[in-house]
Structures are given as structure tokens and as C-alpha cells.
Amino acid sequence: QVQLVESGGGLVQAGDSLRLSCVVSGRTFSSYFMGWFRQAPGKEREFVAAITWNAGSTYYADSVKGRFTISRDNAKNTMYLQMNSLKPEDTAGYYCARRGDGNNYYASHRSYDYWGRGTQVTVSS
Secondary structure (H helix, E strand, O other): OOOEEEEOOEEEEOOOOEEEEEEEOOOOHHHOOEEEEEEOOOOOOEEEEEEOOOOOOEEEOOOOOOOEEEEEEHHHOEEEEEEOOOOHHHOEEEEEEEEOOOOOOOOOHHHEEEEOOOEEEEEEO
16 A cells, blocks of 8 residues: 655745655555645645656746756665745645556646645745
């Protein structure tokens, strides 16, 4: 059974930084494309960033490009999201996810088959 556990969220001020972590159980982490999504109250879950199995390619939503950096350490079964220059509009629950088999569109939450329970990020102005 695959389990994903996020950590690192918190309450920060605008302009601050946070680093989220996602630890994945199971021996297949290094084989999978992974992503980060976020969801604010009353809004749909939205794509934030994604990374290929070997970190050879990364993808970002326009709203976070240049501020957020996704990375992974396959030896530790862990994925990260470094968030700099945080804005109040970044406030949301942040979720890591594993993309299922098949080369499905990375920015669609429907392409992902395993999800963590999320970690809350709140940015005050």
C-alpha cells in the first residue's frame, strides 16, 4: 500500500518562505512522476508543480513560477516544495500526489492515483 505524508506547512507572513516535504512509503517512489496541488476553501484543487521520476524535468503553474521549486530525493523517498516570496493568495491546503501509470496530463488532478492528506499553508498580509 502506498502512503503519502506531507509536512512543513504553517502560518507565515507575506514574503516569507516554507519548505514542504512529502514522504512516500513503498519501494516504487523513484519510478513515478510526482506532483503538488493545492486547494483553498471554496475553490477547486489546482496544480502547483510536478517532477519526473529522475528530476530531469519540472513543471510549474504560472502563479508560482519563479517563486516555488520542486525537487525530490529518491534515496529518501521524499519530494519537496520550496516556497519563497509567499503571498496571501498562496494560502491553501497543499497535497502531494503520485501520478498513475500512463503519460497522462500532469496538471490534471485526475491523472494522479495516490494522495496525501495535505498540510495547511496560511500566509498573512
